[in-house]
Amino acid sequence: MIDGTQILELITSRQSDRKYSPRPVEKEKLERILEAGRISPSACNAQPWKFVVVDNPQLLPQLAEAASARLLGMNTFAGQATAMIIVVREHANFTSKIGATIKNKDYSLIDIGIASANICLQAEAEGIGSCMLGWFDEKMVRKILGIPKTKRVELMITLGYSTADKREKKRKPAEETISYNKY
């Protein structure tokens, strides 16, 4: 079991990597990264997700196109990714849906966020850079991958061997985001 310092080091070392080398991600690494998503916790264990893995060199540029907004300079780096995981929201189970209605909380989105974070952390542990993308043409992604119109595509995660330098974390100070025993 890794100790507390090591896990914090891993969390600190993960960053959104937006530069990748052409070296493909090995299948065993990709499988462990996916396993980290698959075994993630979710409200009422609903597991409201499907991870569509894309490593096909014909499909990757099409997905990169769907994520890019050239005028804004958004996500044009996605074309360098050698693999992507597309996170589709699936129906939650009955208990999770009832809970979500009663408590007015979108548990499925929380679940997807947790699974995606685990995916990115496992990627980091495997020496693979990642970036979650929330900005993309959802319709286009559905069309490319044959995802039914009724489903929401919540995130795209780009993967690849990073050639980016490690950056210092830019975060709000702890005094602003953490408090003890009162708001």
Ligand SMILES: Cc1cc2nc3c(=O)[nH]c(=O)nc-3n(C[C@H](O)[C@H](O)[C@H](O)COP(=O)(O)O)c2cc1C
């Ligand atoms: C839900 C979500 C959506 C995001 N969408 C994008 C995106 O479309 N493009 C992008 O370059 N980064 C995207 N990011 C990455 C954030 O910009 C990044 O996590 C944040 O600036 C903190 O930097 P770090 O991940 O390097 O620590 C997204 C992150 C999250 C969690």
